[in-house]
Amino acid sequence: MAAKPLQQEIKKKQPFEWPEQEAILNILRTGDQFQNRFGRLFRQYGLTSSQYNVLRILRGEGRPMPCLEIAERMIQVVPAITGLIDRLELQELVARNRATDDRRVVYIELTPKAVRVLGDLDGPVQDLNRTLIGHLTARELKELSHLLEKARQGMPEET
Amino acid sequence: MAAKPLQQEIKKKQPFEWPEQEAILNILRTGDQFQNRFGRLFRQYGLTSSQYNVLRILRGEGRPMPCLEIAERMIQVVPAITGLIDRLELQELVARNRATDDRRVVYIELTPKAVRVLGDLDGPVQDLNRTLIGHLTARELKELSHLLEKARQGMPEET
DNA sequence: GCGTGATACTTGACACGACAATGAATTACG
DNA sequence: CGTAATTCATTGTCGTGTCAAGTATCACGC
Numbered sequence: 036m037a038a039k040p041l042q043q044e045i046k047k048k049q050p051f052e053w054p055e056q057e058a059i060l061n062i063l064r065t066g067d068q069f070q071n072r073f074g075r076l077f078r079q080y081g082l083t084s085s086q087y088n089v090l091r092i093l094r095g096e097g098r099p100m101p102c103l104e105i106a107e108r109m110i111q112v113v114p115a116i117t118g119l120i121d122r123l124e125l126q127e128l129v130a131r132n133r134a135t136d137d138r139r140v141v142y143i144e145l146t147p148k149a150v151r152v153l154g155d156l157d158g159p160v161q162d163l164n165r166t167l168i169g170h171l172t173a174r175e176l177k178e179l180s181h182l183l184e185k186a187r188q189g190m191p192e193e194t
Numbered sequence: 195m196a197a198k199p200l201q202q203e204i205k206k207k208q209p210f211e212w213p214e215q216e217a218i219l220n221i222l223r224t225g226d227q228f229q230n231r232f233g234r235l236f237r238q239y240g241l242t243s244s245q246y247n248v249l250r251i252l253r254g255e256g257r258p259m260p261c262l263e264i265a266e267r268m269i270q271v272v273p274a275i276t277g278l279i280d281r282l283e284l285q286e287l288v289a290r291n292r293a294t295d296d297r298r299v300v301y302i303e304l305t306p307k308a309v310r311v312l313g314d315l316d317g318p319v320q321d322l323n324r325t326l327i328g329h330l331t332a333r334e335l336k337e338l339s340h341l342l343e344k345a346r347q348g349m350p351e352e353t
Numbered sequence: 354g355c356g357t358g359a360t361a362c363t364t365g366a367c368a369c370g371a372c373a374a375t376g377a378a379t380t381a382c383g
Numbered sequence: 384c385g386t387a388a389t390t391c392a393t394t395g396t397c398g399t400g401t402c403a404a405g406t407a408t409c410a411c412g413c
């Protein structure tokens with residue numbers, strides 16, 4: 036597989052003037068491409084990336100969670116969660132339970148069907164992980180994660 | 195600003211079993227967050243990220259381009275471009291011109307208004323670039339770009 | 354010329370994400 | 384108490400992304 040620097044990949048005539056710009060574009064482009072790949076995998080199982088994320092978060096937590104807590108762990112804004120849960124509920128992958136102590140909060144719970152689907156996806160997801168970045172060494176992966184974590188520390192607060 | 199490894203940031207109970215998974219999640223999360231930030235900036239100018247991307251590509255090319263060529267440089271599927279161009283045309287930021295030699299292809303062209311808007315955005319965009327990852331050293335930025343480029347080389351063909 | 358297939362877009366149906374505004378339940382406080 | 388502020392969730396609107404299907408044009412073979 037030939038080397039394909041971003042500059043050539045997007046057919047940019049001029050070299051990047053600023054390393055910040057180049058890094059940002061690389062992050063955005065890589066994120067988009069990987070997102071697309073996972074989206075296609077999940078679609079084979081009748082799920083979108085967002086839906087899978089909700090299910091994965093719920094399984095990781097191991098207990099029913101309020102909508103807001105789920106929204107916090109995804110990048111997304113709160114209102115998006117409602118529709119997301121709606122569609123998952125239609126597919127009978129989650130159930131809503133209004134809390135008795137604070138009747139404003141709605142707890143979301145995985146159904147056994149969802150646990151089964153998640154289990155079916157574990158193998159393919161890990162396979163895709165390896166397909167996408169299995170050619171990087173353990174040291175490179177660690178360095179990449181480290182740099183991205185450091186990059187996110189520059190995010191201004193207010194979101 | 196406190197260090198915030200991904201494991202803690204998403205409140206994951208268990209450490210990551212696979213460095214591949216950790217790296218992928220870091221890429222996706224960082225990409226999403228940065229995408230959100232830029233989306234908010236562009237919205238102040240009445241644009242979405244996709245719309246800005248189309249305009250930036252057209253300016254970079256410096257000449258009218260067929261729809262398909264634009265679609266190629268974005269991650270997106272062809273049908274999405276039509277609607278995107280429709281809305282840009284409504285805002286009088288691009289113009290459509292059907293080619294005379296091959297009447298199937300439609301050339302998209304920047305309007306002077308678009309050039310002005312792009313110029314207005316150059317400063318803020320570069321400021322945001324620096325805000326987001328200005329705290330990384332030049333060496334780190336270079337290393338990050340290098341690793342992401344290498345990561346994308348693992349993308350299977352067919353898209 | 355005249356099919357036949359390929360190419361370049363367009364359209365329509367549906368799901369999603371971001372935002373603003375609203376409703377409903379709870380808490381704070383004078 | 385009782386009103387105000389806050390919190391949790393939902394709804395509606397817009398732009399977008401995806402797929403499937405359709406239209407217009409071109410290129411080729413006969």
